Amino acid sequence: MPDLLTIGAPAPAFVAAGSDGVTYASTALLERSHVALVFYPGNNTPG
């Protein structure tokens, strides 16, 4: 299992399609708010 990213390190930028039909770019998001990312194993799974 890889180590978590380090506190204080630059966060990798991303662009991803959202379930609401919006494409989210981290650079644009961070201009207005902090961002929380929750990585989870799968829809309809206990994780």
Next chain:
Amino acid sequence: MTKFEQRGIRPFGVNPADVAAHRDYVAQFGFQFPLLSDPDRALARAYHALADDNRGIIRSVYVIGRDGTIRFARRGYPAVDEIVGAIAT
């Protein structure tokens, strides 16, 4: 207003499922935040949330500050208060 909103944090779930599957999942459970589609697992890989088999996702939570740096990083199910506590009021 949720605790995330109170701290100016926008939450997103991230998983390899496609947008349609995510849309259905959100509708099914009434999530108040979007799910991001990561079909090639690039985001999971970049955030060290990809399992050693290059397919599985390791449950991980990050908070990114507006300055673009990692403010919180934890595996598993950290409490909401612990997550939002990464951002000072």
